[in-house]
Amino acid sequence: MTDTTLSLDRAAIDIESGASEETSWSAATWLAVLSMAATSFALVSAEFLPAGLLTPMARDLGISEGTAGQVVTATASVGAVAALLSNVLIGKLNRKTVLIVLSALAIGSNILSALATDFWLLLLGRAGLGISLSAFWALSVAVVARLVGANATGRGMAIVTLGVSLATIAAPSLGALISDWLGWRVAMAMTAGLAALAMLLQFISLPTLPAAASNSLTDVLRLTRRRRIQFGMLAILVLMTGHFAGSVYVRPFLEKVTLLGTGPIALALLGFGIAAVVGNVAGGRMADANIRMALVTTSILMGLAALALVVWGAHIGVAFGFVTLWGFAFGMAPVVLPTNLSRAAPDALEASGSLMVVSFQVAITTGAVVGGYIVDTYGASAPLTLTAILAAVTTALALLQPRG
Template identity: 30%
Template sequence: MPLAVYILGLSIFAQGTSELMLAGLLTGISNDLHVSIPQAGLLISAFAIGMLLGAPVLAITTQRWSRRTALLAFLAVFAVTHVVAASTSSYWLVFATRIVGAFVYAGFWSVGAATAIALVPETARGRAMSIVAGGLTVATIIGLPAGTFIGDHLGWRGAFWTVAGLSLAAMVAVFAKVPDTRPAEPPRVREELRALAIRPVWLLFGTTVLATAAQLVTFGYLGALLTETTGLAQNWVPVVLAVYGAGSLLGIGVGGRTADTHPLSTLVVGITGVIATSVLLALTAHHLAPVVVLVFLLGAFGFGVNPVLNSRVFALAPSATTLGPAGNVAAFNVGITAGPWLGGVAISAGLGYPSVAWIGAVLGAGALALTGWSRTLRPLAATPIHQPASARN
């Protein structure tokens, strides 16, 4: 595995830390910027908006750039947004920096995925993507608690300065080790869109949305479930979150090994595991011991499908090397946004925190159904969505 792939994963770690750490900084931001905690929480939504829009827009606008130049530009802008946010007392300026930072972070994901795939043979694509996406898993285990620790001792601005420094360090590594290459041919948007307009690709994107939402609907309220339903003391919540992170790291490692040789089977096993884990979590939410084990399994099964979801579009639409990964990033962020929103609706309706796990099981069942549909369409991977059935026979 080329060193450049690991550097891309470390760059995702640097940026992913910013994505995750805000959850532990809301109180400090609220007090310092004189806004309510719900208003501070909107900064998380702002990041999601930027991620959703950034991948397709930047994939198109930077399509003729060298990949290293694009990656360096994204990291530079990301670092600047954190310097600006750490230096201002304006809530709305911080809000704007979250959107812009997420916008270029999504671009980094898209171009970084295409770069990693181009550096390895077809038989190692899943493993390469497990390393790149593993940067976000490491951010869950290390970056989230570290950002919260820095925020507690140096203030939320200190955490933002730290992310800016990590981003600059990532720039140095990308400049030194990522090859300065361009796509073999300048991407053509119309041809790439045509390549993506096949049913298996859209089933893949739908599976990504539902599988991600199935995991995030529970994870988004895991801290509250642990304290309010399971009865765990607040100071032990980070420990259980670390257990989730350990499971995620194991899952993405195993999933990376099987993604290339058994992609659909990996999806079936992983999504089935998320469904079973969610059901058991809903049933045992009041008991600490099974909850801790199930949190580990939720991370393992949920992240175990990540390498397939990230890499399979390159097999289904090999000519869509620019817009394919951009579509992946957008699909992931729809799931990331939809899952916690659905959980919030259930909790607001008075259904209790265990209800989020039931929702996760239902969403997982939808993802499993789409995966089953995909298995029936494997011989038709190149069939356009709009092509009539009579033309396929």
């Protein structure tokens, strides 16, 4: 047991050594990484839960469904600011302590949301979740690199982001079922239980993670002068804007172009989710082997899937196949894009993590707004066309990106 703990501590201290290879992860390292995956599952489950609760939540609080949907906007907008400032505000606090406090904030926020008697209390609870979610992701790459070594960061992040894929599949559907059986407040309270379990795992399994240095806002912004950081952030902004502009409107596309009913659409989206889980694993392995090729592969597969749907999506078999391929590419993206950005700043992983989360949040917001305008103006196929175009731009960025 002592040898295992010392092995984990050495991996946490020596970020650059890459000594922790695939075959040499100890049981303690696995448990620590799995605690991070459990945290991502708990936080993202809470983030996506409202998608399955909007109708009963709106009815109970006496608001419209459109207004209730703004709880998602509150989480994302507060999260963007939190991501930029989180690594500045935590200073030299031990990172294990910070992660446990963030989980405690998620517990409190989810309980407040579950008990909210009016819309403003619900928004306050969701804002707290946004802080916890974004600060966790801003720290995630740096913490994983310290746990497993820089050369295995992609594999480690693949395990952590596996929680995201599982949450996006499970949270909306299970939330809707639990809401029908026990009420939306019980469903919301259950996410507090998930966060409590994650916090317990963090407390048990994470080694002490003293801060190597404190960050200032100037330090974070100074990173944007690096060419590879600029390319890495652009890759996130462009590819994820394209993804969220198109993927949100895959269901209308399948309804209006492929002419599928509710059952087949649910099956197609299940295939998307399962493929995303597989893409997570593949993305981690490719990112560690060749990050440039991993980014090129991710963007080409997403662009190919979107373009094929636009051209041949009226055929049911083609639609199912390329929705699944899109899911595989999307599963790769949350591993490949952060790993690519972190390679541009191995000396400032926490600061680059902040820039990574801000880039994702801006891309999510931009994609949703632009995609909504395009689908209303040009029809169901137009957002997918934009996805294909922006994926092609990302491929060019990956090929032009300076080697570092």
